[in-house]
Amino acid sequence: MDPMQLHELASKRLDTEALACGCKALQTPSWESITDDRWQAEVERVGSLRPPDVDEPTFEEFHPNGTRYGSPDAPIAIAWYPFNRCDVYSCRKCRSVFMRYTEYGGYYVDHRVRMVDPAFVVQDT
Numbered sequence: 001m002d003p004m005q006l007h008e009l010a011s012k013r014l015d016t017e018a019l020a021c022g023c024k025a026l027q028t029p030s031w032e033s034i035t036d037d038r039w040q041a042e043v044e045r046v047g048s049l050r051p052p053d054v055d056e057p058t059f060e061e062f063h064p065n066g067t068r069y070g071s072p073d074a075p076i077a078i079a080w081y082p083f084n085r086c087d088v089y090s091c092r093k094c095r096s097v098f099m100r101y102t103e104y105g106g107y108y109v110d111h112r113v114r115m116v117d118p119a120f121v122v123q124d125t
Helices: 003-010 022-026
Strands: 043-048 087-091 097-104 109-115
Touching (some): 003 043, 003 087
Antiparallel strands (some): 097 109
């Protein structure tokens, strides 16, 4: 999935339904840890931001305006970490779009999710 496709998909969100939707627990403006029991059944995988021809994508981040990984206004630049390791999901009910990746540490596995705000999708980096 490229930035334009991600932006277009996220722009189809139905705001009135999102307020009462079961996926509300996933509607986070910045990266948040999410356990499997909080993952919602109405959310389905619709694509990937992972580069198909790269075995090990970069861990470099893209923050030209001084944001950080956890900033709710951090740009969504799919060529950069952690977006380059994400799958994309959409809610069947309200059409909210989410990115999800897994952080692997020495002794843990941490699934993280961030809702896609189309205003923060960067077209070219």
